[in-house]
Amino acid sequence: MSGENFLSVQNVSKRFGTTLAVDxxxxxxxxxxxxxxxxxxxxxxxxxxxMIGGFSxxxxxxxxxxGADVTWLPPNERPTNxxxxxxxxxxxxxxxxxxxxxxxxxxxxxxxxxxxxKDVLRLIKLEGYGERRAQExxxxxxxxxxxxxxxxKRPKVLLLDEPLGALxxxxxxxxxxxxxxxxxxxxxxxxxxxxxxxxxxxxxDRIAVMEKGRILQxxxxxxxxxxxxxxxxxxxxxxxxxxxxxxxxxxxxxARLASPVLGEFTAPLRAGVNxxxxxxxxxxxxxxxxxxSREMSPRAIKGRIAAIAYLGDRDQFRVxxxxxxxxxxxxxxxxxxxxxxxxxxxYLSCAPDAVVLLNQD
Amino acid sequence: MKRAxxxxxxxxxxxxxxxxxxxxxxxxxxxxxxxxxxxxxxIAFPLTGFTTRWYAEMAADSEMHAxxxxxxxxxxxxxxxxTILGLLAAKALARGGLKGAxxxxxxxxxxxxxxxxxxxxxxxxxxxxxxxxxxxxxxAIGHLLxxxxxxxxxxxxxxxxxxxxxxxxxxxLGENGWMTFxxxxxxxxxxxxxxxxxxxxxxxxxxxxxxxxxxxxxxxLPVYIFGELRFPNKLPGVLALGSTxxxxxxxxxxxxxxxxxxxxxxxxxxxxxx
Numbered sequence: 001m002s003g004e005n006f007l008s009v010q011n012v013s014k015r016f017g018t019t020l021a022v023d024x025x026x027x028x029x030x031x032x033x034x035x036x037x038x039x040x041x042x043x044x045x046x047x048x049x050x051m052i053g054g055f056s057x058x059x060x061x062x063x064x065x066x067g068a069d070v071t072w073l074p075p076n077e078r079p080t081n082x083x084x085x086x087x088x089x090x091x092x093x094x095x096x097x098x099x100x101x102x103x104x105x106x107x108x109x110x111x112x113x114x115x116x117x118k119d120v121l122r123l124i125k126l127e128g129y130g131e132r133r134a135q136e137x138x139x140x141x142x143x144x145x146x147x148x149x150x151x152x153k154r155p156k157v158l159l160l161d162e163p164l165g166a167l168x169x170x171x172x173x174x175x176x177x178x179x180x181x182x183x184x185x186x187x188x189x190x191x192x193x194x195x196x197x198x199x200x201x202x203x204x205d206r207i208a209v210m211e212k213g214r215i216l217q218x219x220x221x222x223x224x225x226x227x228x229x230x231x232x233x234x235x236x237x238x239x240x241x242x243x244x245x246x247x248x249x250x251x252x253x254x255a256r257l258a259s260p261v262l263g264e265f266t267a268p269l270r271a272g273v274n275x276x277x278x279x280x281x282x283x284x285x286x287x288x289x290x291x292x293s294r295e296m297s298p299r300a301i302k303g304r305i306a307a308i309a310y311l312g313d314r315d316q317f318r319v320x321x322x323x324x325x326x327x328x329x330x331x332x333x334x335x336x337x338x339x340x341x342x343x344x345x346x347y348l349s350c351a352p353d354a355v356v357l358l359n360q361d
Numbered sequence: 362m363k364r365a366x367x368x369x370x371x372x373x374x375x376x377x378x379x380x381x382x383x384x385x386x387x388x389x390x391x392x393x394x395x396x397x398x399x400x401x402x403x404i405a406f407p408l409t410g411f412t413t414r415w416y417a418e419m420a421a422d423s424e425m426h427a428x429x430x431x432x433x434x435x436x437x438x439x440x441x442x443x444t445i446l447g448l449l450a451a452k453a454l455a456r457g458g459l460k461g462a463x464x465x466x467x468x469x470x471x472x473x474x475x476x477x478x479x480x481x482x483x484x485x486x487x488x489x490x491x492x493x494x495x496x497x498x499x500x501a502i503g504h505l506l507x508x509x510x511x512x513x514x515x516x517x518x519x520x521x522x523x524x525x526x527x528x529x530x531x532x533x534l535g536e537n538g539w540m541t542f543x544x545x546x547x548x549x550x551x552x553x554x555x556x557x558x559x560x561x562x563x564x565x566x567x568x569x570x571x572x573x574x575x576x577x578x579x580x581x582l583p584v585y586i587f588g589e590l591r592f593p594n595k596l597p598g599v600l601a602l603g604s605t606x607x608x609x610x611x612x613x614x615x616x617x618x619x620x621x622x623x624x625x626x627x628x629x630x631x632x633x634x635x
Contacts, residue, residue: 055529075532088530092548101544102534153534 005064006031006189007052007157012061014047021047023213024061029157029206032187034180036200039210040236045193046085046161048210052191053082053159065156076105081150082159085166087142089134095121095145096130102153120148123182140171147179151186160192164199176202197237201225209233225286227270231358234284241326242358245283247275255357259283261322262301267355274359282358287329289354292317293347294340300347305340319346393607397600402593404600415601422598428585432566435497435581439504440562446505447512447557448550454513455520466517470510480507481574488575495577503571508561515560519553552620559617563610 007029014022022044029035037045050056052063054075062071070078081102090098096117103113121127124144129137137145143163150158164172164179180203183190194200200207201221208218209232216236217229228234231242245259255269267283269275293300303321317328317340328348332338340346400410419425450469454462472480481503488499527549531541547554569583576584586602589595 053533055532074537075529076535076537080533082530082533084526084530086524086526088524088526090527090530090545101531102536105535105540149530149534 005029006033006066007191008064009048009052010062010064012048012051012058012063014044014051014056015059016047020213022051022058025213025215026061027208027215027218029189029191031189034183034190034192034203034205036192036194036204036207037210038194038197038200038207038236040195043210044213045195045210049082049159049161049191049193052157053080054078055082079156080159081153081155081157082161083143083146083150083163085161085163087146087163089137089142089145089149091134093134094130095126095132095134095137098134098145099149099152101149106153116152120152123151124148139167140175143167143175147182151188155188157189157191160190162193162195165194165196172199179203201237209236211236227356228284228358229272231282231284231361234356234358239287239327239329240284241287242282242284243324244280244360245357247277247279247281249277250275254352255281257281257283257357259322261324261326262355263299263322265299265355266352267357268353269357272359273357275357280360282360284356284358285326285350285354287316287327288314288331289350290326290328290348291350292319292328292330292340293349294344296347297349300349303346303348305342305344305346308340308342315340317346319348321348390607393600394604397597397604399597402597404596415597416605418598419601419605425582425585425598425602428580428582431497431576431579432582435501435504435572436562436565438498438501439508439565440558442501443505443508443512443561444516444554444557447509447516447561448554450509450513451516451520452546454517455523456525466513469513472506473510477507477568477570481570484571485574495575497576497579497581499575499577500572500579500581501565503575504565504568507568507571508564511560511564512557515557516550516553519550519556523549555620556617559613563613566610 005028009025009027009029012022012025013020025044025048037048039045047056051058054070054073054077057072062069064070065079070080075082090101093101099120100113100117103116108116117130118127121130124147126141126144126148129141129145134142134145143166146163164175167175176199183203192200192203201224204221206218206220207224209216209224211232217224217233219227224233224237228237228240231240234240234242243259243261245257245262245265247255248258248264249256250269253269254266255275256264256266258264262283265283273281275281296302301321303319303326305317306320306325307318309316311329312332314329314331315338317330319326319328326348395408396404397415398411398413399408400412400414401408450465453459454466459465484499484503484506485495488495488502493499493502523546527545528541531545532538536544567583568581569587572581572584573587580588582602586599589599
């Protein structure tokens with residue numbers, strides 16, 4: 001079976017004491033998809049992952065892989081494998097035996113075992129590391145061994161619980177590239193848990209944004225960033241300027257709005273946004289969608305720079321406009337923007353489709 | 362003049378103290394082997410001459426051998442049973458989420474705080490009332506009671522650094538609960554198991570009070586030695602026996618420490634980037 005419902009989670013709930021860690025979650029993951037569960041700590045993403053892996057059983061709902069119900073199967077009887085957050089490298093075994101651990105229970109003969117271990121060591125670029133002990137490995141090497149140990153089982157679904165969280169930034173970025181290439185090459189379904197939105201955007205085919213045990217939105221990275229379905233998603237993924245705007249009219253899928261910040265403006269109405277003349281919506285604009293200039297232009301709004309943060313590749317401005325503070329970022333292209341100072345008057349403008357309209361919370 | 366570092370003052374005094382402390386600890390113990398080679402019935406200075414006679418006497422004493430064998434039997438039974446039960450208890454306690462875990466630990470270690478003579482008498486009453494009868498088995502059961510808290514304490518400290526995801530990883534990689542125990546838990550807890558076996562064996566080996574009340578006609582070594590003390594001519598033989606025990610238990614402690622250090626560290630390492 002392929003397509004959307006290779007891994008199917010139906011209406012799953014899990015309670016710990018009085019807290020509802022996972023609240024009636026349903027999702028469908030396709031074969032070969034890189035799917036991420038993204039959310040702040042305590043949002044239930046790891047609990048959901050552990051239920052898919054069989055380390056915890058749901059109070060309600062069911063989980064199926066390739067149409068077969070696995071809800072009540074122990075981990076050793078599921079076609080899933082997990083890369084643990086702590087990596088869980090067996091400290092009493094060397095790299096070779098760690099990676100080969102899962103082949104013994106399958107009854108793979110010694111010769112084939114060794115060949116497969118060798119192959120996978122090459123895959124993760126740790127050839128010649130077979131004799132090393134867990135203590136002799138660096139963080140990045142442990143992460144690879146944990147990955148190899150799971151992949152050698154040829155799982156239908158690989159579960160990854162914040163596998164890059166313990167690595168420093170540079171190494172993490174390098175591992176992200178490797179992980180994505182590996183997944184594209186092996187075409188195994190990955191379910192990846194992370195709280196790092198940049199990581200999720202970079203790696204995933206689709207992302208489920210979670211909060212308090214519920215899924216807020218499931219979408220591909222671009223949709224998630226460009227068209228978040230709620231203020232929470234908008235503010236969790238990247239930075240977003242959000243302010244209220246009153247609907248003054250609707251015409252051909254566009255809404256006409258008025259707000260103290262942007263003045264009169266038009267923005268496209270997307271499905272799911274409940275707008276009628278006289279109602280108040282939220283208008284959201286990413287910092288980089290603004291263009292910033294000293295020169296006045298038609299329909300630009302006037303503001304004053306309250307703070308400037310120099311971030312190397314870009315400058316981030318705090319601009320006071322219409323009684324609100326907006327975050328505006330501008331790529332470091334040199335030129336006029338570089339000469340801006342706190343207190344300078346500036347004009348902000350943006351394209352109509354840069355404005356995302358959201359329902360009020 | 363070079364001034365002492367802020368916290369170094371008085372180090373000399375502490376060295377003297379440490380030396381005196383060690384002397385206090387070991388001189389009485391070292392007298393045992395010294396007199397066991399002394400060619401006199403009386404335990405007094407000056408030494409009169411060197412002999413290995415007492416060792417030869419000890420080697421020929423069949424009653425002593427029987428008592429030693431009894432002690433070994435009881436010790437083996439008590440250390441094995443307390444370590445197995447202790448491992449099960451420690452595993453449950455270390456997993457956490459157990460209601461009343463600390464109360465349970467407190468209750469299991471309570472026998473340590475009951476005077477042994479009280480424990481011995483109450484066990485005697487119980488064993489008689491239950492009709493088990495006085496034998497090496499009743500001694501072993503009594504020893505299990507005092508050994509279990511030691512076993513739990515040793516094993517619990519070993520299991521506390523145990524990363525639960527190691528067992529989960531094993532399950533994830535296809536092993537069932539039993540095989541996970543054999544392939545992951547057991548090898549990692551092994552140093553703790555060895556420590557527990559040695560410690561509980563020594564606790565059992567050492568015990569006089571409980572054995573005295575419960576052993577009936579099958580005397581253990583401490584009970585036998587106590588009996589022998591009434592006969593002055595047996596005393597040097599007891600010293601020889603004591604010295605031998607000292608040597609063997611010293612060896613055991615050495616082995617235990619070696620196993621402990623050879624064991625794999627369980628605490629997760631700080632993860633560093635390459």
